[in-house]
Amino acid sequence: MEKLRCAVIGLGMGQYHVKGYAANPRAELVGIVDLDETRLSAVLETVPETQTFTDYKRMFKECKPQVVSVALPNFLHEPVSVDCMEAGADVMCEKPMSTNLESALRMEHAAVRTGRRIF
Numbered sequence: 001m002e003k004l005r006c007a008v009i010g011l012g013m014g015q016y017h018v019k020g021y022a023a024n025p026r027a028e029l030v031g032i033v034d035l036d037e038t039r040l041s042a043v044l045e046t047v048p049e050t051q052t053f054t055d056y057k058r059m060f061k062e063c064k065p066q067v068v069s070v071a072l073p074n075f076l077h078e079p080v081s082v083d084c085m086e087a088g089a090d091v092m093c094e095k096p097m098s099t100n101l102e103s104a105l106r107m108e109h110a111a112v113r114t115g116r117r118i119f
Contacts, residue, residue, distance in 0.1 A: 005065045013071040018043055019046070049116035057083070066088050081093050097118075
């Protein structure tokens with residue numbers, strides 16, 4: 001069975017996504033992104049084989065994940081989720097999905113336009 005290539009952007013709530021992917025035998029955690037290098041160092045104690053980044057666009061180029069958990073401050077959910085879908089990944093976005101209806105609809109339209117899923 002082929003493993004699903006997964007990544008996490010944001011290590012606040014994203015730390016729980018990291019644990020979930022690491023525990024799932026069908027998932028391969030290929031990249032973790034956070035601006036705080038201290039958080040990145042700490043998470044490597046749990047998943048030492050995973051690449052870490054401070055730039056999510058660089059992570060996409062190097063790791064090519066199929067699924068990305070976006071666990072950032074709410075105002076960043078839309079731009080980062082849209083970038084992820086445009087890069088070819090399905091997105092699991094932390095709640096709330098967006099800060100307003102218009103933003104959420106733009107995220108939905110990006111999913112339709114790119115053929116990706118957002119949940």
